[in-house]
Amino acid sequence: MKVKVPVSIDAEKCIASKGCTVCVDVCPLDVLVIDVKNGVALMQYDECWYCTPCEVDCPTHAVTVEIPYLLK
DSSP: OOOOOSEEEOTTTOOGGGTOOHHHHHOTTOOEEEETTTTEEEESSOOOOOOOHHHHHOTTOOEEEOOOGGGO
16 A cells, blocks of 8 residues: 655656665655665655755755645
């Protein structure tokens, strides 16, 4: 069963397998981690503040932060 989380990573664009950790490094809550098995970033738990540096700083534009309608 797929669960909707605020931060989604496009696995085809993510270059974590090549050593990139930008999204993990800029997240103030440390909710993002690199899945070593799959070589992509992912949310380890849903505590996102929707601050978006992970999306803005991603060099390959693999990160998308979906801000809820009521917070826009």
